[in-house]
Amino acid sequence: MSKPVLNETDMKNPRLGPSGPKKAASHISISKYIAYTFLIVLCIIWAIPVIFGITTSFRSQAEVVSSGFRLLPVNWIFDNYVTILQNTSTAPILRWLMNSVFIATLHTLLVIVVISLTGYGYSRMKFKGRDALFFTLLGISFFPGVVNLIPSYKIIDALGWVNTSWAMIIPGLAGMGNIFLVRQFMMGVPKDLDESARVDGAGDFKIYYSIILPLMKPVLIVCGLFSFTGSWNDFLWPVIVYTDVEKMPVTAGLLLLQDIYGNYRMIGQLMGSAILAIIPTLLLFLFAQKYFVQSINLNAGIKG
Structure with a gap:
């Protein structure tokens, strides 16, 4: 040639x-x-x-x-x-870690349920004022969270949730940032799937559970990662709602450790406690990083 x-x-x-x-x-x-x-x-x-x-x-x-x-x-x-793990009275670090795992895991599971249903409603169901309500709530979410601290504490106190896990699990379930991601993702799902299912006699819940929910796996995974790490790393709110040492999550416990070990200048114990606190989230990202990268594209997995 x-x-x-x-x-x-x-x-x-x-x-x-x-x-x-x-x-x-x-x-x-x-x-x-x-x-x-x-x-x-x-x-x-x-x-x-x-x-x-x-x-x-x-x-x-x-x-x-x-x-x-x-x-x-x-x-x-x-x-x-050894000193950290043996101190089970004034600084029970393992107990705090288990509390944080329970709180962050249950919070994340409930967030996935709430935002998937809410995102389906805002993207698929038609009702008067739908878009106006969504963008109003989205705008309100831009206010700093510290503005809601006193009202939120009053509500938690009225419900009797102070010093309980519910004070950490329930608030923030309907975060507008996660709902926005889910809504935008579902806007890219072809509506022909809904219409075909309705022809076969499926209702809204059947469409949501059987068709839409499996397609939302990428965005729900990334929202779950954000929710878990956000709940795990939350510092100000648990310091406010917890006074019982045994019920504290690890972030509130680390503040307590500054008074216990800091007064004696035990820097090694403080750093060891901090390292133990970051291990669960580090492992989470190591095992879920491929899902996190895939979920950056809100239309991943959707083929028109």
């Missing part, structure tokens, strides 16, 4: 001429190197404090005070974790 012959005009084209592809490839390579270098620098800036915090939890108090900044400890010890 003969090679294609380039005329004079083609030879002047930098993309078609002899040096064109090399220049283009060189330009792409330089851009990649710059991007990778930038990302590596950001990764190092983010990773060094985390690594230092982890290694500090394996240092003795004497080394923490005397060695200054050293990324790795001279002598690795596990006494800090």
